[in-house]
Amino acid sequence: MELFDLAALELGAKIRAREIGVEEAVRACLARMEEKEPQVHAFIRVTREQALRRAREVQRGIDEGVYTGPLAGVPMAVKDLISTRDVETTCASRMLEHYVPVFDATVMQKLQEAGAVCLGKTNMDEFAMGSTTESSYFGVTHNPWNLSRVPGGSSGGSAAAVAAREVFYALGSDTGGSIRQPASFCGVTGLKPTYGAVSRYGLLAYASSLDQIGPLAIDARDAAAVTRVIMGRDALDATSVDAPLPGMPEGDALSGLRVGVPEDYFGEGLDEQVRERVMGAARELQARGAQLVPVRMPELAYAIPAYYVLACAEASSNLSRYDGVKYGYRPKHFEDLHDLYLRSRSEGFGPEVKRRIMLGAFALSSGYYGAYYNKALQVKALIKRAFDRCFEQADLLITPAAPTTAYPLGSNTDDPIKMYLGDIYTVSVNMAGLPGLCFPCGFDEQGLPVGAQLIGPAFSEERLLRAAHAYQLHTPYHRQHPGEE
Amino acid sequence: MATYEMVIGLEVHVELATRTKIFCGCTTRFGGAPNTHTCPICTGMPGTLPVVNRKVIEFAIATGLATNCEITRRNKFDRKNYFYPDLPKAYQISQLYLPICRNGHVDIETAAGRKAVGIHEIHMEEDAGKLMHDPWLDQTMVDYNRCGVPLLEIVSEPDMRSAEEVIAYLTRLRQTLQYLGVSDCKMQEGSLRADVNLSVRPAGSSKLGTRTEMKNLNSFKAIARAIAGEYRRQVELIEDGKPVLQQTRRWDDNKDTSFAMRSKEDAQDYRYFPEPDLPPMEISDAWIEQIQARQPEMADARAARYQRDFGLTAYDARLLTEEKPVADLFEATVEGCGRPRETAGWIMGEMMARMKEKQPEQLMLEPQALARIVTLVAEGKLNRQSAREVFFYAFDGGTDVDGYVAAHGLQTVADDSAYETVIADVLERCAADVRAYREGNAKVFGFLVGQTMKALGGKADPKKVNALLRRKLGEAT
Numbered sequence: 008m009e010l011f012d013l014a015a016l017e018l019g020a021k022i023r024a025r026e027i028g029v030e031e032a033v034r035a036c037l038a039r040m041e042e043k044e045p046q047v048h049a050f051i052r053v054t055r056e057q058a059l060r061r062a063r064e065v066q067r068g069i070d071e072g073v074y075t076g077p078l079a080g081v082p083m084a085v086k087d088l089i090s091t092r093d094v095e096t097t098c099a100s101r102m103l104e105h106y107v108p109v110f111d112a113t114v115m116q117k118l119q120e121a122g123a124v125c126l127g128k129t130n131m132d133e134f135a136m137g138s139t140t141e142s143s144y145f146g147v148t149h150n151p152w153n154l155s156r157v158p159g160g161s162s163g164g165s166a167a168a169v170a171a172r173e174v175f176y177a178l179g180s181d182t183g184g185s186i187r188q189p190a191s192f193c194g195v196t197g198l199k200p201t202y203g204a205v206s207r208y209g210l211l212a213y214a215s216s217l218d219q220i221g222p223l224a225i226d227a228r229d230a231a232a233v234t235r236v237i238m239g240r241d242a243l244d245a246t247s248v249d250a251p252l253p254g255m256p257e258g259d260a261l262s263g264l265r266v267g268v269p270e271d272y273f274g275e276g277l278d279e280q281v282r283e284r285v286m287g288a289a290r291e292l293q294a295r296g297a298q299l300v301p302v303r304m305p306e307l308a309y310a311i312p313a314y315y316v317l318a319c320a321e322a323s324s325n326l327s328r329y330d331g332v333k334y335g336y337r338p339k340h341f342e343d344l345h346d347l348y349l350r351s352r353s354e355g356f357g358p359e360v361k362r363r364i365m366l367g368a369f370a371l372s373s374g375y376y377g378a379y380y381n382k383a384l385q386v387k388a389l390i391k392r393a394f395d396r397c398f399e400q401a402d403l404l405i406t407p408a409a410p411t412t413a414y415p416l417g418s419n420t421d422d423p424i425k426m427y428l429g430d431i432y433t434v435s436v437n438m439a440g441l442p443g444l445c446f447p448c449g450f451d452e453q454g455l456p457v458g459a460q461l462i463g464p465a466f467s468e469e470r471l472l473r474a475a476h477a478y479q480l481h482t483p484y485h486r487q488h489p490g491e492e
Numbered sequence: 493m494a495t496y497e498m499v500i501g502l503e504v505h506v507e508l509a510t511r512t513k514i515f516c517g518c519t520t521r522f523g524g525a526p527n528t529h530t531c532p533i534c535t536g537m538p539g540t541l542p543v544v545n546r547k548v549i550e551f552a553i554a555t556g557l558a559t560n561c562e563i564t565r566r567n568k569f570d571r572k573n574y575f576y577p578d579l580p581k582a583y584q585i586s587q588l589y590l591p592i593c594r595n596g597h598v599d600i601e602t603a604a605g606r607k608a609v610g611i612h613e614i615h616m617e618e619d620a621g622k623l624m625h626d627p628w629l630d631q632t633m634v635d636y637n638r639c640g641v642p643l644l645e646i647v648s649e650p651d652m653r654s655a656e657e658v659i660a661y662l663t664r665l666r667q668t669l670q671y672l673g674v675s676d677c678k679m680q681e682g683s684l685r686a687d688v689n690l691s692v693r694p695a696g697s698s699k700l701g702t703r704t705e706m707k708n709l710n711s712f713k714a715i716a717r718a719i720a721g722e723y724r725r726q727v728e729l730i731e732d733g734k735p736v737l738q739q740t741r742r743w744d745d746n747k748d749t750s751f752a753m754r755s756k757e758d759a760q761d762y763r764y765f766p767e768p769d770l771p772p773m774e775i776s777d778a779w780i781e782q783i784q785a786r787q788p789e790m791a792d793a794r795a796a797r798y799q800r801d802f803g804l805t806a807y808d809a810r811l812l813t814e815e816k817p818v819a820d821l822f823e824a825t826v827e828g829c830g831r832p833r834e835t836a837g838w839i840m841g842e843m844m845a846r847m848k849e850k851q852p853e854q855l856m857l858e859p860q861a862l863a864r865i866v867t868l869v870a871e872g873k874l875n876r877q878s879a880r881e882v883f884f885y886a887f888d889g890g891t892d893v894d895g896y897v898a899a900h901g902l903q904t905v906a907d908d909s910a911y912e913t914v915i916a917d918v919l920e921r922c923a924a925d926v927r928a929y930r931e932g933n934a935k936v937f938g939f940l941v942g943q944t945m946k947a948l949g950g951k952a953d954p955k956k957v958n959a960l961l962r963r964k965l966g967e968a969t
Contacts, residue, residue, distance in 0.1 A: 089539075096539075098538075106538070108532075108537070108539070109532060109537070110532050110537075208539065209539040210539055212538075214768075216768035242543065243543060244541050245541065245542070245769065245771060246541075246771055321768055324571055324582075324765070327573060327581070327582030328536050328538065328581045329538075330577075330582055332577045332580075332634070333535070333580060333634075334537075348575055371764075371765050373761045376763075376765070380765060
């Protein structure tokens with residue numbers, strides 16, 4: 008079997024069995040990057056030297072029995088908004104082009120303890136604001152399945168890197184669908200864990216009450232293994248909670264599982280081929296013993312505007328610290344303090360980031376707070392209750408992850424509203440703080456991957472992973488990758 | 493001319509005496525080279541998150557309980573957004589919607605009588621850093637050491653009507669905070685800062701005038717002067733038919749005048765919203781009860797105990813307990829010498845006379861030193877005059893009392909024969925006075941004592957001189 012036909016856990020097993028050396032695996036990935044990156048551009052920064060040094064260190068650790076976990080030695084990558092000590096963490100922004108953190112994010116520490124070898128920082132929409140990875144200051148990422156298409160976003164670099172098998176898994180972050188939508192567009196398995204399941208310490212915040220870190224992986228078992236490493240309460244994140252780790256998914260029996268199909272997710276605006284593939288996935292779950300139940304969620308209609316008010320409001324505050332005073336972009340010449348602020352932020356941020364900061368600052372300003380921010384909080388509570396209602400009838404829900412497959416680069420850049428509407432199936436999951444998983448469920452007629460989304464109650468990661476794994480035992484899509492050109 | 497009444501409310505910021513900052517593990521110690529008491533969290537580095545120091549909550553609750561407040565059970569923090577280089581996150585984590593304490597009061601007593609000053613609310617927040625302008629380099633530097641030091645903001649109702657009431661309120665508040673141990677309240681280090689909100693209105697009117705907020709008040713004296721100045725300024729405006737503008741003003745104590753900093757029109761929109769990084773926190777009855785049970789003995793209770801256990805007068809007991817550092821010194825000294833009355837005498841006399849220009853927390857006098865002085869005096873080994881000299885040494889921080897007494901030869905003459913010789917000499921020298929005394933002029937006795945003391949070089953034990961002199965004068969009859 009080809010190295011790049013392996014999943015992360017399979018490679019991990021071969022490394023532990025000394026069939027492949029860590030450095031050998033890392034060098035193979037670096038060679039593949041040299042081949043793929045010129046077209047795909049999934050990475051902002053490849054940390055070649057550190058990776059090779061780390062590979063030898065991890066190999067020693069494995070030989071000495073320090074690293075015994077299933078992911079030890081497996082090459083991976085992280086989205087460039089997760090703090091990596093001594094390695095630039097840019098958020099794909101000019102603002103942080105030269106910013107080098109002095110500390111590692113909690114997830115990075117946990118991965119290091121598990122023997123991970125990080126190969127670099129992946130591309131993304133600037134400050135995770137976008138659904139195409141086109142707003143990156145460092146250039147666009149191309150969808151490995153069709154280079155003229157977007158990879159989705161904002162974790163487009165992570166999804167593309169895994170789809171192109173440049174690495175075996177990657178970390179992304181998901182505020183309104185930023186793991187699940189690119190997973191859908193790139194044909195990989197992505198999990199947004201329950202809010203609070205994974206520490207956000209070291210994640211450069213977009214919208215603190217919605218952000219979660221999660222894996223983009225080759226299949227559900229890999230996603231489960233990564234989640235088991237990064238999950239857990241962290242003393243440095245007051246919103247993190249202690250919850251039992253999801254067990255590794257085994258077997259294909261889903262008998263007794265009630266899978267809700269919310270018709271509101273299959274209405275107007277949904278691409279016909281996407282609908283068919285997702286319904287096909289639902290039927291496959293049924294074939295494994297699950298029972299399909301129709302559920303309703305009309306509140307979905309309010310999700311997008313409420314989400315954008317909340318996310319932008321928090322962003323306007325979270326991004327205020329980028330003021331040119333302590334670190335980050337600062338113009339060479341400025342008149343006074345006000346001018347320093349004005350020019351640092353005008354020149355350091357891209358248009359989409361500025362748009363969202365202004366939107367959020369407006370929603371929080373005195374006189375408008377009640378009409379916007381407070382109203383959006385009410386919608387958030389409404390959506391939470393709607394999900395609770397659905398979960399009285401179903402154990403999990405199956406929906407599309409995005410209304411379409413990957414669209415051509417440049418097609419949404421001039422119409423932000425159109426792009427925002429593409430988040431319709433994912434944002435409500437963040438507003439309710441629930442786990443959501445996206446897995447590949449086929450291809451459209453143009454050969455582009457289609458993803459299905461599973462949504463469960465808080466801390467039902469194990470259930471979602473088990474369902475996706477049962478599906479993957481009987482389908483080939485997660486194993487397919489664009490291969491060699 | 494109409495008479496005007498002033499209406500004053502206070503916003504007091506107090507730095508809490510927790511060991512570590514409100515949202516990270518950095519020390520809160522004052523001073524330190526710039527930016528050495530900092531970490532990625534308190535300097536707001538990207539990706540960092542706050543975690544609340546539980547001690548801050550406990551101190552806030554203790555303060556609320558001591559000022560008769562209701563404690564908010566479900567606590568939240570909010571973000572106050574504004575740009576300034578001393579605020580590294582560009583927002584301050586504070587409490588707007590649900591302050592931890594509400595609706596309390598502090599009782600004060602002035603010449604006008606007793607009254608309760610309402611506490612509108614007490615909320616928790618983080619301090620900002622400090623900008624330092626270097627005029628030589630024409631550069632502004634930022635020191636983040638104070639960033640994240642926990643603060644309580646104590647907002648009073650506009651219940652005060654004179655500078656005297658304001659000072660009484662502040663004195664009482666500071667005393668409470670010091671006794672609770674929640675703050676050292678050092679105004680000169682900025683750990684207690686008061687902003688004065690003041691308006692005036694014709695006496696008897698119930699309608700409030702337009703208020704101004706006065707900042708940069710660094711001592712009680714400055715506060716009293718600023719109140720007088722602002723009252724005068726507002727009354728003059730009204731008398732001239734000019735409007736009082738709602739402004740924030742900065743007091744310049746050297747120039748005895750204030751300057752407008754900003755007016756209501758350019759007030760900032762802080763875009764407050766609930767802090768998403770800190771989940772709401774429930775304060776349980778059990779927690780409050782636990783804190784209540786641990787409340788330390790407050791000033792009034794201590795004063796009562798001094799009266800009861802040490803037999804001090806109500807006045808003395810109150811004077812000694814006004815400032816906690818003074819009361820602590822008193823108790824520690826009494827523990828060392830077992831003589832409360834004499835100790836009280838030294839503290840209320842010599843010490844307080846010399847403290848006029850000093851804050852009590854700057855006190856260097858060590859209780860063991862004072863206890864030793866009291867003991868030596870009681871044992872007749874040090875007379876009053878020499879003891880004063882030793883006291884000055886101890887007041888400046890000296891601790892080796894016996895060494896000082898020996899080095900300066902201050903101990904009283906112990907040899908009885910020396911007294912006998914000197915007295916015999918004095919009696920002989922002052923034969924006329926001795927005669928007068930024996931003829932019934934009792935006043936002369938003091939003169940003879942003085943002569944003896946002088947002859948003994950001021951180092952005599954006055955009790956001994958008295959006794960011996962009486963005996964000698966008696967013998968000769």
